[in-house]
Amino acid sequence: MTLYFSNPRYWFLILIVCCIFVSTTTILIASSSDEGINKEAIFGPGDRKHGYDQENYVTNSLSVTSRKGKQADLLQFVYQTPLGLPKMVMPDGKPITEEQVSLGRRLFFDRRLSLNDTFSCAICHIPEQGYANNELATAIGFEGRSVKRNSPTIYNVGYYNIFFHDGREDSLEQQVWAPLLARNEMANPSIGYVINKIKGIQEYKGLFEAAYDGKGPTMETVGAALASYQRTLNSANSRFDQWYYGKQEDALTDDEKAGFELFIGKAKCSACHLINDEYALFTDQLLHNTGHGYNVSMGIKPEKTRVQLAPGVFVDVDNEIIDSVRQTPKQNDVGLYTITQNPFDRWKFRTPILRNVALTAPYMHDGAFTSLRQVVEFYNQGGVPNELLSPLITPLNLTEEEMGQLVDFMFALTGDNIEILVADGFAAPIGDIRSQDPNWAHDTEFEVK
Amino acid sequence: MKEMLPFKWARGAVASALIGAVALVGGVPTAVQADETCMSPYMAKIVGQEDYVYVWTLGVEGMGDEQDKLVTISVNPDADDYGEVVHILSVGGRNEAHHSGLSDDRRFLWAGGLDSNKIFIFDVHTNPGKPGLHKVITNFVDKTGGMVGPHTFYALPGRIMVSALSNNVDHGGRTGMAEYTSEGEFISAHWFPTDDDLRGAQKTGNFADGYGYDVRVLPRRNAMFTSSFTGWSNYMMDFGQMLSDPEAMKRFGNTMVVWDLHTREPKKVFDVPGAPLEIRCAWSGLNNYCFTTTALTSKIWLIYEDENGEWQAEDVADIGDPSKVPLPVDISITADDQGLWVQTFMDGKTRYFDISDPHNPKQTYEYKVGSQVNMISQSWDGKRAYFTTSLLGSWDKTGKDDEQWFKLYHWNGKKLDHQFTIDFYQLKLGRAHQMRFGAYSLYSQKPNSSDTMMSQIEK
Numbered sequence: 001m002t003l004y005f006s007n008p009r010y011w012f013l014i015l016i017v018c019c020i021f022v023s024t025t026t027i028l029i030a031s032s033s034d035e036g037i038n039k040e041a042i043f044g045p046g047d048r049k050h051g052y053d054q055e056n057y058v059t060n061s062l063s064v065t066s067r068k069g070k071q072a073d074l075l076q077f078v079y080q081t082p083l084g085l086p087k088m089v090m091p092d093g094k095p096i097t098e099e100q101v102s103l104g105r106r107l108f109f110d111r112r113l114s115l116n117d118t119f120s121c122a123i124c125h126i127p128e129q130g131y132a133n134n135e136l137a138t139a140i141g142f143e144g145r146s147v148k149r150n151s152p153t154i155y156n157v158g159y160y161n162i163f164f165h166d167g168r169e170d171s172l173e174q175q176v177w178a179p180l181l182a183r184n185e186m187a188n189p190s191i192g193y194v195i196n197k198i199k200g201i202q203e204y205k206g207l208f209e210a211a212y213d214g215k216g217p218t219m220e221t222v223g224a225a226l227a228s229y230q231r232t233l234n235s236a237n238s239r240f241d242q243w244y245y246g247k248q249e250d251a252l253t254d255d256e257k258a259g260f261e262l263f264i265g266k267a268k269c270s271a272c273h274l275i276n277d278e279y280a281l282f283t284d285q286l287l288h289n290t291g292h293g294y295n296v297s298m299g300i301k302p303e304k305t306r307v308q309l310a311p312g313v314f315v316d317v318d319n320e321i322i323d324s325v326r327q328t329p330k331q332n333d334v335g336l337y338t339i340t341q342n343p344f345d346r347w348k349f350r351t352p353i354l355r356n357v358a359l360t361a362p363y364m365h366d367g368a369f370t371s372l373r374q375v376v377e378f379y380n381q382g383g384v385p386n387e388l389l390s391p392l393i394t395p396l397n398l399t400e401e402e403m404g405q406l407v408d409f410m411f412a413l414t415g416d417n418i419e420i421l422v423a424d425g426f427a428a429p430i431g432d433i434r435s436q437d438p439n440w441a442h443d444t445e446f447e448v449k
Numbered sequence: 450m451k452e453m454l455p456f457k458w459a460r461g462a463v464a465s466a467l468i469g470a471v472a473l474v475g476g477v478p479t480a481v482q483a484d485e486t487c488m489s490p491y492m493a494k495i496v497g498q499e500d501y502v503y504v505w506t507l508g509v510e511g512m513g514d515e516q517d518k519l520v521t522i523s524v525n526p527d528a529d530d531y532g533e534v535v536h537i538l539s540v541g542g543r544n545e546a547h548h549s550g551l552s553d554d555r556r557f558l559w560a561g562g563l564d565s566n567k568i569f570i571f572d573v574h575t576n577p578g579k580p581g582l583h584k585v586i587t588n589f590v591d592k593t594g595g596m597v598g599p600h601t602f603y604a605l606p607g608r609i610m611v612s613a614l615s616n617n618v619d620h621g622g623r624t625g626m627a628e629y630t631s632e633g634e635f636i637s638a639h640w641f642p643t644d645d646d647l648r649g650a651q652k653t654g655n656f657a658d659g660y661g662y663d664v665r666v667l668p669r670r671n672a673m674f675t676s677s678f679t680g681w682s683n684y685m686m687d688f689g690q691m692l693s694d695p696e697a698m699k700r701f702g703n704t705m706v707v708w709d710l711h712t713r714e715p716k717k718v719f720d721v722p723g724a725p726l727e728i729r730c731a732w733s734g735l736n737n738y739c740f741t742t743t744a745l746t747s748k749i750w751l752i753y754e755d756e757n758g759e760w761q762a763e764d765v766a767d768i769g770d771p772s773k774v775p776l777p778v779d780i781s782i783t784a785d786d787q788g789l790w791v792q793t794f795m796d797g798k799t800r801y802f803d804i805s806d807p808h809n810p811k812q813t814y815e816y817k818v819g820s821q822v823n824m825i826s827q828s829w830d831g832k833r834a835y836f837t838t839s840l841l842g843s844w845d846k847t848g849k850d851d852e853q854w855f856k857l858y859h860w861n862g863k864k865l866d867h868q869f870t871i872d873f874y875q876l877k878l879g880r881a882h883q884m885r886f887g888a889y890s891l892y893s894q895k896p897n898s899s900d901t902m903m904s905q906i907e908k
Contacts, residue, residue: 137695
């Protein structure tokens with residue numbers, strides 16, 4: 001988040017993207033002419049903190065009430081695949097329907113789908129924050145419980161073969177149940193609890209039956225609906241795609257083109273973030289040890305932490321003091337090993353899809369890096385050496401200019417339909433508890449003294 | 450000085466829990482209240498001896514019944530049960546119990562959950578020694594259009610103003626305040642000014658962040674004041690984790706807003722960097738000013754009306770050594786506007802500032818109350834000061850430093866004199882947070898009319 005606001009190139013790129021919006025597809029032309037959508041609110045948190053590290057920081061905040069959107073025809077991004085993405089393969093070969101997507105969207109934004117009615121999927125996958133969370137390194141769940149990993153974006157999530165940073169699921173339909181049931185995420189006590197709660201909420205009456213051939217809410221249909229919605233959030237036809245696949249020579253700047261050459265050449269990024277002749281997912285669907293996880297687990301902790309107190313005001317605080325108010329020790333994370341118990345899998349994490357990466361800071365599985373520049377610097381030094389370091393990770397010897405060009409290239413990976421997808425998220429109904437919803441307080445008659 | 454015996458407390462707690470549980474299961478209502486010098490001027494005051502202190506208490510997972518509760522403590526030295534927990538009312542869930550406020554007629558105590566967004570309205574007048582649950586508002590977020598974390602409950606005539614801390618779209622700090630009738634019906638929502646929607650306010654400095662925390666009024670100047678803290682993601686987060694997260698540390702409020710009290714329109718947004726929290730306004734008709742303290746930057750700020758009738762904000766004093774981040778939390782102004790108590794959470798101290806010159810507060814006394822301290826409530830005559838410990842469920846200290854108690858001290862103008870302590874962990878009650886006072890005198894009742902828990906036990 002910090003990066004794309006702090007980098008003047010971002011604003012230039014946004015300008016370019018906006019021009020492309022107007023001049024390319026009819027879809028975007030239609031969207032751009034929509035009234036009532038505050039386009040300023042589309043890219044990044046409305047609570048803008050650009051320059052907060054400086055004493056002369058000036059707010060440029062947006063009101064929550066300005067966050068208005070427009071429902072989109074999301075299926076178009078499934079069946080009219082954006083340039084640069086392959087055709088989406090449905091797990092059972094059946095097409096997904098508008099009813100299923102609409103239902104999944106409603107579930108995704110429903111805060112009642114947590115034990116205490118405060119947590120939806122969208123609280124960690126926030127539309128204007130890249131359907132990730134730009135404001136936290138690692139997620140915070142039910143009752144403030146710590147999650148040890150960064151909220152990944154769900155843009156293009158339907159193209160993954162493996163899910164979670166440690167790859168422990170291989171089906172989106174199954175994946176969606178893990179956050180619903182995790183005690184440090186949405187904390188529902190059981191599958192049946194979720195199903196029965198949905199059955200008790202008036203807004204869902206008949207929706208499952210209409211979407212799934214008469215089937216009501218079940219473990220299968222809840223998973224399918226949430227997965228169907230997420231499979232529509234496909235975003236490509238970026239300026240890179242228009243240049244590389246669309247053969248529009250002027251879609252990228254010279255620096256961005258140079259960044260691409262580095263990406264597939266000297267910097268070796270494409271060894272894991274794959275690009276092929278027909279499409280680019282920017283992932284090999286594998287997990288690697290880059291040394292970052294190893295360093296977090298095994299590195300020596302500094303004695304002090306620099307803590308920001310106000311714009312431009314910092315203090316160095318003894319970690320002993322910070323530890324005195326840490327409720328639970330920082331959770332260790334050994335990555336894929338946790339799943340396989342194979343010692344050779346220690347500190348391996350999934351290769352993320354890089355599309356829209358400029359929108360999804362902070363980076364790495366634990367959100368440790370706040371900018372793409374920091375990520376590039378990390379790989380330029382060859383990650384962190386350890387006995388299990390991927391052989392693909394070696395010092396790159398990139399110059400300052402080259403690192404800047406790589407970052408420029410990654411900024412060109414932002415899809416051209418972000419505005420539509422975010423506006424659709426803004427338009428989604430947020431499910432907050434109402435007086436008729438299931439809750440003990442609604443079933444208790446208080447005596448008025 | 451009266452140090453209470455653990456057995457006595459334990460007996461009271463068990464009995465209270467039993468009775469509270471029975472009352473809840475049976476649908477019998479119960480209730481609660483705090484600091485006389487920091488209450489709404491629209492409210493009747495207890496100017497003599499208070500009979501009870503109602504402590505809004507956070508449930509702790511793995512302790513006792515694990516849920517939030519209103520704990521009633523007898524504090525009248527003439528009472529047989531002086532210094533005892535006399536009633537416990539568990540409300541269901543860990544809602545992140547935080548602040549509470551009385552209605553203008555002091556018949557009801559509103560207490561909020563910063564996490565669940567529930568508002569519990571307790572009847573504290575029918576039997577001040579045995580509060581009852583009158584009503585639970587569960588749809589605060591829906592009714593307000595997305596405000597999260599009901600914090601301050603502040604009485605206006607026939608109304609309760611509820612300031613919030615967060616929102617339902619990103620759990621960040623942009624928020625507003627909501628107005629309810631004293632009966633608990635939602636009236637309107639007032640969002641705090643942001644740059645794109647200042648709502649007619651003047652941005653006097655660099656910041657208009659839209660964050661919220663406390664609300665207070667000076668009716669004689671038709672002024673209302675709000676301060677700013679942080680959103681759900683931060684106030685619910687493990688404190689140590691948050692301090693280590695540079696992105697999270699950018700998400701604190703840096704503003705105060707002066708409002709037109711009657712029209713509810715924001716007039717001026719002031720830069721008050723470092724999370725200004727509690728607001729305490731002077732009582733004298735000649736003193737047109739309020740104080741706040743900034744949690745992160747450890748300063749006392751004065752919001753005052755200048756000779757031209759314009760409101761201004763001024764940094765007037767440091768609290769302790771700001772470089773050590775003592776984390777000032779609750780404050781309490783004396784009824785004569787001459788003193789300000791300031792609690793600093795990290796070092797567990799209470800500090801008394803002479804504010805006879807409001808532009809130059811001077812610390813004249815400090816005392817370490819415990820390993821951590823948050824809230825203070827003082828009697829109207831300033832002779833009694835009550836203290837509790839908990840800041841937020843995920844921010845309190847850990848291990849042996851996680852003391853959770855309620856303490857009474859007497860203040861003679863020079864030093865604090867300890868009277869008694871109730872250990873909330875020993876009684877398996879949870880984390881002691883905000884205090885409100887109750888008195889039979891408010892309702893023309895006599896103490897004997899109370900059917901207290903202890904009296905029931907005796908029977």
